[in-house]
Amino acid sequence: MNKIIEVNGLRKSFGELEAVKGIDFYVEQGSMFAFLGPNGAGKSTTIDMLTTQLEPDGGEASVGGYRLGKEDDGIRSSIGIVFQDSMLDRFLTVKENLFVRGSFYKLTRKELKAAVARAVEVADVSGFLDRPYGKLSGGQRRRADIARALIHAPSVLFLDEPTTGLDPQTRKHVWTTIRQLQKEQGMTIFLTTHYMEEAAQADYITLMDHGQLLAKGTPSELKDRYATDLLKLIPTSPTELAQYLNDRSLPHTVQGGIYLIPLKRTIDALPLIEECKGNITGIEIVSGSLDDVFLNLTGTGMRA
Known part of the structure; x- marks a missing residue:
């Protein structure tokens, strides 16, 4: 299977704090990859670097075949990000939000309408498309966030704590959407979560702490080794x-x-x-x- 993300010796410091200490890992195309660790482990810093929001101090990485630091526009065109805190306007409707965000991708009006329609269908947000984002339930907002991240049909979707604060039924609905993206769209899912039962659904897990990688493997391999x-x-x-x-x-x-x-x-x-x-x-x-x-x-x- 092809490696859609490759990381070699990636480093980042903030003053005297070494947040990421020369880590190496890869993610296979079409897989669900769980990136775990306690708060302060270096996960967010790593993701910020991979998504071109933060410049590394050293090392190399590629995402979607594009080299970090040299082909960042290519990386941004190939990824979608669902942040833990929403980036949508609470006063606009879901539809308005999607068209505003979609306009950033320099699509023609016809292409934009088709892209929004596709994202609406995949994320299952048609039932509340005309409601203001700020009036939605937590689960509806999360699905709208996923729709926003899918407008440009990314090959890798980064999900940062996608179900935090949601009730079990809503979490299940959001996970159904995530699984459909992976299986039906062939999308690579890069996931961080504090729910171990969600991480157990991943194809592969990497666990990080204090800026270093502690373990890598499938859920069953890690349980055999460390539990x-x-x-x-x-x-x-x-x-x-x-x-x-x-x-x-x-x-x-x-x-x-x-x-x-x-x-x-x-x-x-x-x-x-x-x-x-x-x-x-x-x-x-x-x-x-x-x-x-x-x-x-x-x-x-x-x-x-």
């Missing part, structure tokens, strides 16, 4: 189960009478359950999650 499954047992005789685990030097903790036993592999639970089945009244196996990966790698939750 462990957990076996939960409720015993008839806690003393007997504790003795069994201690005799075999099996690490465990106890919470509310439930014995928690970390597993290197899920299948490791089978012999343990078989040997203790006469002393067990409840069993649960909890798979390792991306939340575990995040916490194990960064040592923290999301930072304020």
